[in-house]
Amino acid sequence: MEQRIVTVFGGSGFIGRYVVRALAAAGDAVRVAVRHPDAAHFLRPMGDVGQVAIMQANLRDDASVARAVAGAAAVVNAVGAYVEAGAQTYAAIHVEGYGRVARAARAAGAERLVHISGIGANPASRSAYIRSKGEGEALVRREFPAATILRPSAVFGPEDALFNQLAAVARLAPVLPIFGHTPADAGTTRVQPVYVGNVAQAVANALDDPAARGAIYELGGPKAYTYRELWQLVLKVTGRRRLMVPIPFALARVQAALLELLPNPPLTRDQLTLLETDNLPAPSARGLADLGIVPTPAEAVIPRYLDRFRRRYRIGAVG
Numbered sequence: 001m002e003q004r005i006v007t008v009f010g011g012s013g014f015i016g017r018y019v020v021r022a023l024a025a026a027g028d029a030v031r032v033a034v035r036h037p038d039a040a041h042f043l044r045p046m047g048d049v050g051q052v053a054i055m056q057a058n059l060r061d062d063a064s065v066a067r068a069v070a071g072a073a074a075v076v077n078a079v080g081a082y083v084e085a086g087a088q089t090y091a092a093i094h095v096e097g098y099g100r101v102a103r104a105a106r107a108a109g110a111e112r113l114v115h116i117s118g119i120g121a122n123p124a125s126r127s128a129y130i131r132s133k134g135e136g137e138a139l140v141r142r143e144f145p146a147a148t149i150l151r152p153s154a155v156f157g158p159e160d161a162l163f164n165q166l167a168a169v170a171r172l173a174p175v176l177p178i179f180g181h182t183p184a185d186a187g188t189t190r191v192q193p194v195y196v197g198n199v200a201q202a203v204a205n206a207l208d209d210p211a212a213r214g215a216i217y218e219l220g221g222p223k224a225y226t227y228r229e230l231w232q233l234v235l236k237v238t239g240r241r242r243l244m245v246p247i248p249f250a251l252a253r254v255q256a257a258l259l260e261l262l263p264n265p266p267l268t269r270d271q272l273t274l275l276e277t278d279n280l281p282a283p284s285a286r287g288l289a290d291l292g293i294v295p296t297p298a299e300a301v302i303p304r305y306l307d308r309f310r311r312r313y314r315i316g317a318v319g
């Protein structure tokens with residue numbers, strides 16, 4: 001049987017690379033559409049010789065998106081921009097770009113589209129980032145009604161921006177910030193981290209599941225944690241002790257506004273807005289289980305990649 005071609009936008013990103021691996025393992029011919037093909041060759045060994053092809057495409061450009069989806073039976077969109085820079089605005093990527101992929105996928109006759117969004121995506125949010133993700137979802141649904149929308153909670157894995165960032169802060173900072181409206185509620189916002197391998201498998205399974213057509217899934221791991229508990233987990237895994245200090249959201253917003261002047265801000269006001277609200281799959285929503293996936297606990301995976309943040313870690317140390 002001829003291999004089905006699946007185009008993956010954002011295949012070079014954190015989640016995208018695991019999607020490429022999962023699709024290659026499932027036997028698909030994977031076409032990875034990226035802005036910088038030279039930086040994506042590391043993906044080739046994820047499949048057999050010739051199974052993973054790399055091609056240039058930019059979500060802001062009609063012609064390149066159309067070329068990338070030509071002949072594809074399915075399309076996966078794992079593109080995202082966490083900060084705006086130049087032409088890479090939230091509107092250009094999360095709204096127009098997502099709409100462009102959906103429209104091109106339908107025009108090319110693709111049968112399936114899996115779009116990766118996020119829990120909380122909401123066109124009415126006061127955060128420009130979350131608002132754009134919500135508007136993008138709506139546009140995708142309009143352009144490609146059978147699209148499957150996956151909304152992960154925070155995603156963890158070796159290249160994550162979650163546990164790696166917490167561990168990096170815990171290594172350097174004498175005290176750890178927990179944000180809140182009052183000292184009592186500081187650090188109580190909850191999140192349900194989901195393993196990147198589970199998200200990638202969810203993409204692969206959704207492509208083969210007729211029940212996933214037109215459906216939305218909210219993806220979370222086996223357990224919800226408050227941010228205070230996330231810090232405690234990171235401290236335990238890295239063998240450190242630190243005090244947690246409540247920081248009012250209002251003060252944090254002022255600090256974030258200043259940090260946003262940096263090219264790669266470690267904290268933005270949009271991220272703070274995200275930290276104000278629980279990021280949990282809705283109990284009524286479809287989830288990993290509906291795609292036949294048993295979620296992997298963070299405790300089973302993070303010790304391996306947070307090892308480099310451990311106290312007394314030495315390069316080349318044995319045992």
Ligand SMILES: NC(=O)c1ccc[n+]([C@@H]2O[C@H](COP(=O)([O-])OP(=O)(O)OC[C@H]3O[C@@H](n4cnc5c(N)ncnc54)[C@H](OP(=O)(O)O)[C@@H]3O)[C@@H](O)[C@H]2O)c1
Pocket residue numbers: 009010011012013014015016033034035036057058059060078079080081082088093116117118119151152153154155156161
């Ligand atoms: N990571 C999480 O915890 C998490 C949680 C919930 C939802 N999500 C969602 O999952 C998706 C992927 O997130 P991620 O963490 O994997 O992000 P990431 O590591 O930043 O990857 C983003 C990808 O998008 C590509 N990209 C950016 N601008 C592009 C453009 N104009 N044209 C084509 N490709 C472009 C990037 O490639 P180049 O920049 O090299 O072109 C990269 O491959 C996003 O929609 C994000 O909102 C992530």
